[in-house]
Amino acid sequence: MPRPWATLGVDLHLEPTGPGLRRGLTDALREAVRTGRLTPGTRLPSSRALAADLGIARNTVADAYADLVAEGWLTARQGSGTSVAVRPVSPPATGPAPGDRPPSRPVYDLVPGTPDLSAFPRTAWLKAARRALAAAPHDALGYGDPRGRVELRTALAGYLARARGVRTHPDAIVICSGISHALRMLGQVLRERGLTSLAVESYGLDVHWGLLEGAGLRTVPLGLDELGTHIEELNADDSAGVRAVLLTAAHQFPIGGALHPERRAAVVDWARRGDGLILEDDYDGEFRYDRRPVGALQGLDPDRVIYLGTASKSLAPGLRLGWLVVPPSIAAEVVAAKGEVDWSCGVLDQLTLAEFINSGAYDRHVRSARLHYRRRRDALVAELARRAPSVRPTGIAAGLHVVLRLPPGTEQAALRAAAWQGLAVHGLHRYRHPAATVERRDALVVGYGTPPDHAWSGALDALCAALP
Numbered sequence: 269m270p271r272p273w274a275t276l277g278v279d280l281h282l283e284p285t286g287p288g289l290r291r292g293l294t295d296a297l298r299e300a301v302r303t304g305r306l307t308p309g310t311r312l313p314s315s316r317a318l319a320a321d322l323g324i325a326r327n328t329v330a331d332a333y334a335d336l337v338a339e340g341w342l343t344a345r346q347g348s349g350t351s352v353a354v355r356p357v358s359p360p361a362t363g364p365a366p367g368d369r370p371p372s373r374p375v376y377d378l379v380p381g382t383p384d385l386s387a388f389p390r391t392a393w394l395k396a397a398r399r400a401l402a403a404a405p406h407d408a409l410g411y412g413d414p415r416g417r418v419e420l421r422t423a424l425a426g427y428l429a430r431a432r433g434v435r436t437h438p439d440a441i442v443i444c445s446g447i448s449h450a451l452r453m454l455g456q457v458l459r460e461r462g463l464t465s466l467a468v469e470s471y472g473l474d475v476h477w478g479l480l481e482g483a484g485l486r487t488v489p490l491g492l493d494e495l496g497t498h499i500e501e502l503n504a505d506d507s508a509g510v511r512a513v514l515l516t517a518a519h520q521f522p523i524g525g526a527l528h529p530e531r532r533a534a535v536v537d538w539a540r541r542g543d544g545l546i547l548e549d550d551y552d553g554e555f556r557y558d559r560r561p562v563g564a565l566q567g568l569d570p571d572r573v574i575y576l577g578t579a580s581k582s583l584a585p586g587l588r589l590g591w592l593v594v595p596p597s598i599a600a601e602v603v604a605a606k607g608e609v610d611w612s613c614g615v616l617d618q619l620t621l622a623e624f625i626n627s628g629a630y631d632r633h634v635r636s637a638r639l640h641y642r643r644r645r646d647a648l649v650a651e652l653a654r655r656a657p658s659v660r661p662t663g664i665a666a667g668l669h670v671v672l673r674l675p676p677g678t679e680q681a682a683l684r685a686a687a688w689q690g691l692a693v694h695g696l697h698r699y700r701h702p703a704a705t706v707e708r709r710d711a712l713v714v715g716y717g718t719p720p721d722h723a724w725s726g727a728l729d730a731l732c733a734a735l736p
């Protein structure tokens with residue numbers, strides 16, 4: 269099967285097996301240099317890193333590099349690896365003059381939202397999948413319970429209590445295909461309960477607001493300061509009718525702060541007083557680097573908080589596995605909505621994740637991923653201090669993204685400069701709720717988790733080159 273060379277984000281297709289592999293890799297690399305997609309001076313990943321990423325033998329990559337060095341497209345120097353030759357054979361005769369247009373496709377991806385997919389624990393996952401399937405009773409392959417497999421709900425109940433301070437039991441958990449699916453179901457349930465609006469944070473994911481609005485709920489943005497979301501606005505006179513709020517309490521997305529303890533207590537008080545509900549989006553709760561993660565808000569009041577979790581950051585979004593922990597007062601409605609939408613999540617992945625958690629592989633993977641992303645974040649902060657001191661990383665040391673505050677009025681220019689560097693990254697403006705009244709901030713939202721290892725230093729270079 270031809271495999272896109274995702275590493276560089278360009279449309280190079282390789283045959284990972286068979287006698288043509290070395291030739292295919294050599295041709296693809298040569299073409300990338302010739303057309304300017306790999307620019308002069310670009311440092312290539314080590315043969316070991318690229319081979320691991322492509323799932324091929326290291327010698328094949330080393331041979332392809334050697335061929336291209338011999339042809340003059342690449343240079344190799346002891347101790348500094350392999351780079352694109354500064355003046356490769358000859359520049360393209362036609363094509364855009366330098367300075368005309370940015371590369372048509374980004375070479376580096378720092379868009380927030382996706383973990384390092386090359387670090388997915390394939391071997392351990394396969395082992396868990398084999399064990400899970402071998403042990404599964406025949407009836408596990410039927411339609412089953414709309415809440416999802418009991419094996420996974422049981423494993424999650426233990427894990428969430430231990431790792432996130434969630435107070436629950438398997439019967440209160442509903443497996444779904446990610447937090448977006450959970451929000452679609454909750455939107456429907458809340459609307460059917462007669463709610464017409466729901467409070468959200470001033471900055472967040474438009475896809476989530478869209479899902480809630482699609483269910484017929486108006487989303488009302490709350491203000492924000494350095495202590496987090498303005499919970500007191502829920503009590504304001506003009507908020508009459510708002511009886512539910514969606515929060516990313518442990519790590520505000522995308523701004524990056526943790527909700528202040530007094531505000532955590534205040535939102536639970538508000539919910540208790542007015543029969544309110546808190547939807548807690550705990551998308552990256554495992555990843556905190558400077559201290560133990562703050563426990564889930566749900567632990568403060570399991571009757572008032574609907575906890576939403578996902579495997580999208582800790583493992584991979586393509587799994588489409590998430591979970592809700594629901595208070596008894598709303599459980600039947602959520603289960604009914606789940607059965608109505610469809611029964612979505614495939615049982616084999618559910619059973620595999622249960623086995624993955626029970627065997628300890630999930631904890632091991634999260635520990636190693638935490639270290640990986642922490643090193644990335646530290647490297648990013650150190651490099652910025654050295655090369656772009658006017659740019660300030662903000663927020664707590666957590667998650668897979670960081671917000672870089674820019675001098676006022678420079679966000680668009682930074683985004684254009686990033687495109688010129690072949691870098692895909694987002695500006696903060698795109699995450700601002702259309703009805704938000706909080707001060708506009710110029711910033712980049714940098715997802716440092718996404719690039720595979722060998723593309724990381726190139727991505728960091730491109731970012732620093734794009735910043736003022």
Ligand SMILES: Cc1ncc(COP(=O)(O)O)c(C=O)c1O
Nearest residue numbers: 381446447448521551578580590
């Ligand atoms: C704030 C936030 N919540 C939730 C998610 C995960 O959504 P899902 O579980 O649907 O993949 C993301 C992923 O980007 C996110 O940024």
